[in-house]
Amino acid sequence: MPGLTLPTVHPLPASDLKTGIGLGAEIRGADLNNLSDQQFEVIHNALYNHQVVIFKGQGALTPKAQYELTNRFDQSSTSYGHGKTLDVKRSILHPDLKTIPHQPQVQVIGNGHVPSFEGLENIKLKHPHHRTFHKDPVPIEEDLNVTRFYRWHIDAALYDLNPPFVTTLMAVSVPKGRRQLLRYDDGTGDEMEVPLGTTAFASGYKMYDILSEEQKEFVRTTKVQYAPHPYVWMSSAKALSDGLGLHSEGLELPESELPLIDESKIQILPMVWKNPVTGALALQVHPCAVQKLHLKDGTIIDDLAEVRRIVHDLQRPGISPKYVYAHDWEEGDLVLFHNRGVIHSVVGAFAEDEVRIFRQCNLAASVPPTGPDA
Numbered sequence: 377m378p379g380l381t382l383p384t385v386h387p388l389p390a391s392d393l394k395t396g397i398g399l400g401a402e403i404r405g406a407d408l409n410n411l412s413d414q415q416f417e418v419i420h421n422a423l424y425n426h427q428v429v430i431f432k433g434q435g436a437l438t439p440k441a442q443y444e445l446t447n448r449f450d451q452s453s454t455s456y457g458h459g460k461t462l463d464v465k466r467s468i469l470h471p472d473l474k475t476i477p478h479q480p481q482v483q484v485i486g487n488g489h490v491p492s493f494e495g496l497e498n499i500k501l502k503h504p505h506h507r508t509f510h511k512d513p514v515p516i517e518e519d520l521n522v523t524r525f526y527r528w529h530i531d532a533a534l535y536d537l538n539p540p541f542v543t544t545l546m547a548v549s550v551p552k553g554r555r556q557l558l559r560y561d562d563g564t565g566d567e568m569e570v571p572l573g574t575t576a577f578a579s580g581y582k583m584y585d586i587l588s589e590e591q592k593e594f595v596r597t598t599k600v601q602y603a604p605h606p607y608v609w610m611s612s613a614k615a616l617s618d619g620l621g622l623h624s625e626g627l628e629l630p631e632s633e634l635p636l637i638d639e640s641k642i643q644i645l646p647m648v649w650k651n652p653v654t655g656a657l658a659l660q661v662h663p664c665a666v667q668k669l670h671l672k673d674g675t676i677i678d679d680l681a682e683v684r685r686i687v688h689d690l691q692r693p694g695i696s697p698k699y700v701y702a703h704d705w706e707e708g709d710l711v712l713f714h715n716r717g718v719i720h721s722v723v724g725a726f727a728e729d730e731v732r733i734f735r736q737c738n739l740a741a742s743v744p745p746t747g748p749d750a
């Protein structure tokens with residue numbers, strides 16, 4: 377009988393926080409279109425213990441049920457994580473997302489021409505290619521075989537709206553994949569083999585745990601100030617080859633070219649966020665959107681190059697190949713991830729005739745993230 381059997385949680389083989397990547401579990405036996413409170417309790421605990429949870433065979437999940445699952449983690453939050461900010465044409469997120477008319481908190485992302493999907497007609501989706509964002513892209517002759525992390529990030533507006541607790545990503549249509557070599561191209565020689573069009577995740581808990589004691593003290597006591605309208609502000613800047621932040625070349629838009637700024641909506645957030653279930657600490661920073669650091673002694677670091685260098689040094693060990701989970705998408709996969717405990721990145725490049733359809737949902741949270749001392 378539906379609702380009586382509880383789902384079971386199966387950690388991924390490499391998921392151990394101490395010895396492995398520190399995230400990932402598959403949940404089996406959940407009826408996501410008819411979720412009881414007891415079933416949700418299992419999913420809730422699994423999410424906050426494993427950060428990324430995977431449900432296979434969810435092809436029949438409706439956009440409404442996807443929204444409801446996402447909403448259940450914070451029932452007073454009902455609007456999409458970026459609110460209306462995607463309407464701003466200069467936002468770097470604008471071309472990547474199409475809104476489902478009958479469920480506006482759910483966005484369609486992917487690649488290729490889609491004649492009809494959930495009330496959207498004749499849409500053209502474009503999987504972001506790192507060439508449009510990285511300063512030094514992979515040479516064109518290697519493009520089929522070699523890829524990059526496009527942009528490591530948290531799903532969050534980082535201006536006015538609180539970062540969503542969770543994101544759900546549903547694979548509706550997945551082209552038959554080849555594999556690619558992902559290169560960091562940051563002088564380390566790091567590389568990893570990944571499935572075509574993978575989504576890469578790195579645990580903020582792992583990222584924190586592998587810091588030195590001195591660094592841990594620094595991140596626990598430092599706050600990050602994000603740029604106002606960050607996705608417009610950064611729209612002309614170019615990314616580092618490892619996708620973990622931006623080059624500092626003075627290309628960010630000046631305040632005079634941004635939409636109107638309300639000072640009260642600028643976000644200054646802890647660098648470390650506490651897990652609401654386990655109490656563990658995650659280093660959680662959106663490296664492209666940072667503008668200033670507020671140190672515990674009151675000093676404000678506002679030299680952008682310096683701010684970015686500090687943040688990159690702290691985050692880079694946590695995205696080493698041995699700590700990255702690269703999900704191998706199959707049609708019907710629903711991935712639910714703890715957006716306040718991981719950073720993630722789009723990876724790979726599709727040909728124009730490779731059609732991929734995903735549905736994404738996250739909701740601006742009703743409360744800000746909890747810092748380390750709360």
Ligand SMILES: [Fe+2]
Pocket residue numbers: 529530531720
């Ligand atoms: Fe994302």
